């Protein structure tokens with residue numbers, strides 16, 4: 081075998097793992113990798129980004145969408161620091177990702193050479209694994225291990241540092257084989273026990289979330305719901321696991337959720353939780369279930385054994401992937417003792433929660449999102465970041481079936497733009513809509529340039545209320561009338577989009593949205609709709625002035 085450089089070996093091993101895209105910002109620290117990528121640019125394109133935060137978010141979104149690690153390349157200290165937001169998101173969202181970071185040569189390591197950081201310490205507590213490849217002949221071993229680790233158990237990000245001299249060293253070594261996630265299957269006795277608990281339940285509820293879901297697992301969930309007649313709720317920002325149009329769909333359990341559904345979780349006698357780790361957002365700040373022993377008989381199914389019993393001691397702890405568990409329990413269940421009424425009531429409550437209400441101002445997001453829901457294709461991908469503007473799609477848009485949701489469980493702003501870029505690259509034929517707040521958009525809006533560079537016809541929507549509205553909402557509740565650090569003076573977003581070479585339009589009335597959206601799609605270019613809403617429409621339930629009045633009343637008490 082002819083000897084190869086570390087850079088060439090690394091790229092060959094990414095191809096052996098069937099990587100299809102690498103996202104990054106270049107640095108002189110890993111020129112040897114960029115050079116090796118030149119030879120395979122058709123098979124493994126390097127998507128050049130404008131900020132490592134954008135690149136890392138793209139890799140995270142790729143992992144969320146495909147179940148295989150998204151790959152990001154960033155340079156030493158500054159690049160690694162900029163990438164942090166995507167690494168943290170991959171951890172909280174349990175998304176498989178591998179971030180390769182340039183590192184100073186082994187000849188000058190530990191002198192605090194130019195941009196040097198020890199990434200093992202920097203990312204030791206955030207990433208699932210942070211390591212450094214010191215010898216080129218060990219690249220295949222590290223890459224294969226990183227892939228398996230990123231995907232297995234509870235998935236997460238791996239950070240691998242690449243000393244510059246290691247990447248140029250030439251050695252003879254064979255590539256590692258293609259690896260898959262470790263399967264985790266339930267014990268037959270546990271499945272029977274779960275089945276018995278559900279059979280004897282009076283108020284059962286299924287709650288799904290987390291990662292490691294496949295199309296087959298989603299189909300198995302649907303079949304199980306139909307055979308068992310159980311209502312199914314989706315956890316915060318994992319709404320695409322179950323079709324919202326299905327008569328068993330009960331709604332989402334997260335922030336701004338239907339109070340009747342939260343009561344349903346609280347009052348359940350048996351709660352079957354599949355894949356979701358039961359984090360703060362899904363449990364209304366750890367209030368829906370008692371810590372450490374819930375009143376509900378909790379059947380907790382999670383692919384990562386470490387997550388079972390972490391906060392809640394379950395009646396049954398089952399370390400299994402969602403698909404393996406669902407296949408097993410569906411096969412084990414005989415006829416359901418439950419009638420469809422239970423699920424039908426839950427679905428009815430969900431439908432009522434979506435029913436339109438009056439909204440202040442000329443732009444009615446209720447109507448706009450319901451129109452999008454009716455109009456978008458069945459396989460559309462909708463992305464968003466964090467902010468009150470996201471509650472509109474969470475509550476009104478019907479995810480599931482083939483529709484996908486890319487949204488940060490970590491509650492991190494700036495996700496909507498880069499995740500949409502990754503989605504359109506992975507699925508060029510599918511409609512991709514990026515839903516952003518004015519604050520959120522400008523956190524990674526520079527990746528509009530990436531969408532333009534790769535001619536990706538994504539529709540970016542910016543919901544502009546002239547503020548960091550979510551924080552303003554908390555201010556009005558807790559410190560009414562004392563606006564501090566939340567007002568925004570914004571650019572003309574439509575003009576900004578046009579400067580990037582995108583199609584840009586401004587929407588100031590409800591009726592303008594649909595034709596503007598259709599022109600945006602027809603442009604076949606990246607496009608941006610700047611939707612200016614009334615600042616009074618601060619939440620879906622209350623006007624800004626009402627929140628302030630309530631805050632005043634509460635703080636007077």
Ligand SMILES: Cc1ncc(C[n+]2csc(CCOP(=O)(O)OP(=O)(O)O)c2C)c(N)n1
Nearest residue numbers: 467468469493517518519520547548549550
């Ligand atoms: C990276 C990051 N920084 C800060 C926050 C805190 N935060 C949560 S929502 C929010 C405001 C979002 O503003 P915008 O996108 O305009 O949405 P709006 O709430 O106004 O609808 C802020 C600052 C966060 N979640 N993530």
Ligand SMILES: [Mg+2]
Nearest residue numbers: 517518547549
């Ligand atoms: Mg805003």
